[in-house]
Amino acid sequence: MTSALATGRRTPKPRRIDDKMRFGLMWPNSPSPNVTSVEVAKRNPDVLDINSHITLAQTAERIGVDFVFFADGYTNHGLDNARVGHGEPCVSAPIWAPIVMAATEHLGVVTTMHARYLSPVVLARLGANLDVLSGGRWGWNIVPGAKGSEAKLFGLSDTIEHDERYQVVAETLEAVRALWGARGEPIKFDGKYYHLEGIPRGPYPVQESPVIFNAGVSPAGQEFIASSADYAFFAVVDDLAKVTATVRQLAEKTAAHGRDPREVNLAGSTGVVIARTSAEAAEKFAWIKDSLDMDAARGWARGFLAGSQTYQANFDQELDEAARKIGIAAGSRVLVGTAADIAEQLIEIHRVTGLRGFMLVNLLWAPEEVELLGDVFPILERAGVWETPESRGWSW
Template sequence: MSKPRSTDNNHLHLGCFFPAGQTTFLLSDEAVRRTPPMTRTNLVAFAEAAEQVGFDSLFIADNWSGHQRISEESKHQGPSYHAALLAMALFAVTDNIGVISTIHTSYHHPAHVARMGATLDAFSGGRWGWNIVTGFLEQEALLFGDTPVEHDERYRRAAEFVDVVKLLWSEFEPIDHKGEHYSAAGRLKAPRPVQQPHPFLINAGASPAGSAFAAKYADMMLMMAENEERVREVDERLEALTAPLGRSVATSAFCVSIVREGEGEAQEEWDRLTTSINLAATKELATDIVGGVESMQDIFAKMGEDEATRAFGSAGSTIHLVGTAEQVAEKLISLKQNTHATGAFINFPLWSAAELQTFAPVLPHLLDAGVWQPPNTRDYSW
C-alpha cells in the first residue's frame, strides 16, 4: 500500500538529479575528470546516499539519439542509461525514495508506458513517477523512422496518449479506444499501479502548449528558472491555467549545488569548474536544447552567441545553491517563502555518494525554518 499524496504545500520536496552523463547543467571538463565512472557500483551508491541524506526523489533525465558526438565523446552526455530500466535497478536497492523516469510519448504506444509504469509502481510499492516528455529532437524522430511533429501538435498527441495510459491503468474491464492518434482495445495485464488515482506525473513544458498540458495532466511542473523572479512568472502563468480547471499543480525549479564548510570554499570550487567549460560540447547541446525548449530561449535570448553559450554551459538556466550549508539553506528557504514553488530538483556537478553527504548539513536549517521534514517522519511520499 503506497503512502498518500501530500496536501501540505508548506514543505519543500527535495529531488536529486540523477547522473544522466558525467555532467548535466555544468559542462565542465574538470567535473568530468573528478566525477566517478558511471558504473553499477557508483550509481547504486549515489542512489543509496540520496535516500540516506533525506531526498524525496531521484529524477532521471533521458533521450534517445546519439547524434551529439562531441558531447558524448567528451563524456558530458554519455553514457546515458535508459531511464525506465535504470529506475527498476534503483528500486531494488532503496526502500523509500521515489524515482522519476523520463519517458517520451512520441516514441511509444500508450500500452507500452502503461505496462512499464504499472510494473515500476507496483514493484516499488508506489514510488514511481513519470516525467512526461514529447521529444523535440529531429534526430530522435528519424531514429524511429518518423518525421518531426510540430511543437503544439506533439502536446495534442501527448494529451490523448496520457488519457489512454490512465484508462489502461484504471479500467479492469477491456477498453475500446479509437482516437485521433491512438487505438487500444483490451485490458492491461496485472499488476496495476499502486498509487491512486495514478502514479506521480511530472512535466516541464513552459511554452503555452506545454503549460496548458501541465495544467491539465501534471501533479508537478518542473521549470528552468535562474532566479526567484522567473519562478514567480512561471507560477503565475500556471495558476492562471489551473484555476479554471479547479486543479493545483506543484512547481519545482532545477538547481545546481556545491556545499562546502568554509566561507568562500564552495564559490572557489564553482569558479574552478567554470574555467573549464567545454565550449564545443556546449555549442552542440545548446543548438539542440535551446532551439527546442522555449523557457531556455527566453533566458538566453538577450545574450550574444558566445555569452549565451558560456551561460548555457555554466548552468545559466538554473538556480545556483553554492555556499556553506547555512547559505544554501537560506536560498532554499527564500525560494519557498518568496515563490509558490513546492520543490527543488538539485543537480550536483561533482556528483558522487560522498558529494551528496556534503548536502546533509543543509537539512537541519530547513527543518528549523519549518519548510522541510525528514521523509521517514511523514505519512506521504510525494
C-alpha cells in the same frame, strides 16, 4: 536497509497537499550530465557501475531527498559533448531505475519516457511494472519527444507543431490511464491519435495513478500540467521575476481547471556546489567554470535554443554568453556555499517566488558530495519551511 522491492511492499508513496518544500535530485545518467566538462566527468564516479547508483540512492534517501529524477533521450548532444563525457554514455531510465528502487525503501523514483516514440501500450506496461517493483513509488516524466535528431533516428517523417505535441501527450496519458484502469477487463479506446482494443496484461500500478511530471512551461505545456500533471519541472533562472511569473501562471491555470493550485508542485531545477566552507565552495565552482568546454557548451546551447520557446525567452543573448550559462546546469541558477549558505538561498527563492519544489542538480555527483546536502535540511526545518519525509509519511 531492506528495500520495498525485496519485501514486496504494496503501500504506495502518498500524495500530501501542503505548503512545505519537497526536494528531488536530478539523477546522474552520464559521466557529466550537468556540465560540459571532461574534467568534471573524470572526477565523478563511473556511471556504468551499479554500485555507484546503489550508494548514491541510499545516500539520497538517508539525508532527506523525496525523489530522484531520471532524464533520458535517444541521441547525444553532439560530437563535442560525447567527447567530454557530457551526456554520453547515457543510462536508460526505465532499465536503471529499478536499481535505485531495490536499494531504497521510501525514495520516489521518476523516469522519463517519451510519448511520441513509444506506444501507450508499451508505456502502460513499463510504468505498471516499475510501480509494482517500487511498491508504489514510481513517477513518470512524460515528454512529447520533439528533438529533430531523435525523430530522424526513429525514422519519423511527419512533423508535429509545438502545441499539437501536447495534444498527443494528453491523449497518450489518457490512453495509458485507461490501460491501467482495465484491471483484467476489456477496454476500447478511440482517440484522435490512438485506437486501442483488448485486455492488457497485468500487473497494474500500485498507485491509483502514478505521479506525473512534465517540463512544459509554454502556454500549451502549462495547460497540460494544470489539467493532468502533479509536478512541473523547469529551470530556476537568475531572474527570479521570471520564476515568480511561472509559479503564478501555473497556479492560476490549475485553479481554472478546478484544482487546488497546490496539487501541482513545481520542481524548480537549481545547480548546487556545496562544501564545508564558503571559500572551498567558491574555489570548487571556479574550477568547474574554468574547466567548461566551450565547443560542447555551444552545442548544448544551440539544441536548447532551437527547440525550446522557454530557453529562447530566457537566454536571448549572444551565443557564447548563453553557452557559458547553459553549459553549467542547463542554465539554472547555481547555489554555491556551505549548507547554511545554500539553505539561505533556497529560503530566499521560496520567499520571493512562492516556489515549494526544488530539483537539486549536483554538478559533482559523487555520494560524498551529495551527502553534504544533508546539513541543509535541518536548517530549513528550523526555518519552518521543510519537514522530514518520515514525519509526513514519506509523501510526495
